[in-house]
Amino acid sequence: MPAPVRLPADIVQRLVDAGLDADHVHAVIHAALQEDRGGGVDVTSVAVVPADQRAVADVVARAAGVIAGLPIAAATFVVAGDDQVEVEFLAADGEQVPAGARLLTVSGPARSLLTAERTALNFLAHLSGIATATARWVAEIAGTGAVIRDTRKTTPGLRMLEKYAVRCGGGENHRMSLADAALIKDNHIMAAGGISEAFARVRAMFPEVPVEVECDTLPQVAEAVRAGAQLVLLDNMPPAMVRQAVAMVRDLGAAGRCRLEVSGGLTLAQARAVAETGVQYLAVGSITHSAPVLDVGLDFRAVGSGPPAVG
Structure with missing residues (x-):
């Protein structure tokens, strides 16, 4: 188990303000540092850097972009x-x-900064x-008027951080876990014998939980709306069919009750055309599962002298 949180109050407050749990x-962070240490020590830094040497370093953006994860990177240096x-x-x-912007300045034992460097940058580059x-x-x-939302296509163990990064980029989060809301997909529909039956079962057992239904045909959309779905996921539908679904919801008198979300193979090039159909959400899995890292680095700019390392 990790040791108790040993973070300065300002970093803890930044995490809380970000909607993250410090523990x-x-x-x-503890698991990531343990992974990098491999059960031993940073043999390069221990051999090369005197034990009492201190350093000041800057975390720098090598490319332009939107930043996310600074409190996590800062906490990594502090924990290490x-x-x-x-x-x-x-x-x-x-x-x-x-590009070239300084993001953080860290100062402390040079060995610790070097040991934490890659882990901190991994978090920051990935989330940014x-x-x-x-x-x-x-x-x-x-x-x-449409909103970009994420999916559950996240890195195991990093969902809370990755969904936070989506918020930093101006997107919104879909459900954080399987317990937050029901999403009736094709396999659920097959198991229940139909959309209406699947919806009724969820509503009977979890009456307060929001229910979304995945549809890939217009008849399914109509059935989901009539069943009472609050959100319908239009899966792999071309823009022309999406427009028909928007009109269908309106014609069924559910425009204020039932929202529509488009998902499946969306590309940035077609995003605007889809958003202009009148749907409320675009669900984009690629923003978490395929986002390129933002290039960030750590540069020492001051090093204090110390005696040679021993052993």
Whole structure:
């Protein structure tokens, strides 16, 4: 089990403000650092860097993008440095930064900074990549009234962080877990013998839970709307069919009750055309499962002298 959270109050507050649980973040960081240490020590840094040497380093964006994960990266340096690392925030999550922008300044034992470097940058690069990809989608459909949402296609163990990065990019989160809402998909429909029966079973057992139904044909959309679905997922439908589904919901008198979400093979090039059909959401799995990392690095700019390492 991870040791108790040993994070400065300002970092904890930043995590709380981001909607993240500090204990969860600490556990993820602890596991990542343990993985990188491999049950031993950072043999390069222990051999090369004097034990009492201190350093000041900057975390720098090598490419332009939207930043996400600064409190997580900062916490990684602090945890690896056993509270001997100090952090100065020079940017904020959700901020669009140019290439070359300094994001954090960290100071403390040089060995600790080097040991934490890759883990901290992995978090920051990955989450900033998600935020940057999300921001591109959000910009593409600006003014349409539609919203970009994520999916559960996330890295196991990192869902809370990745969905936070989506929010930093201007997107919204779909359900965080299987317990948050019901999503009746094709296999559920087959198991129940139909949409209406599947919907009725969910509503009977979990009357307060929002229910979404996945549909790939217009007759299914009509059945889902009549059953009382609050959200219908239009799966792999071309824009022309999506427009028909929007009109169908309106004609059935459910426009204010039932929202529509489009999913399945969406590309950035077609995003605006889909958003302009009148749907409320575009569900984009690629913003989490396929976002390129944002290039970030760590540069030492001051190193204090110390005696040679022993052993």
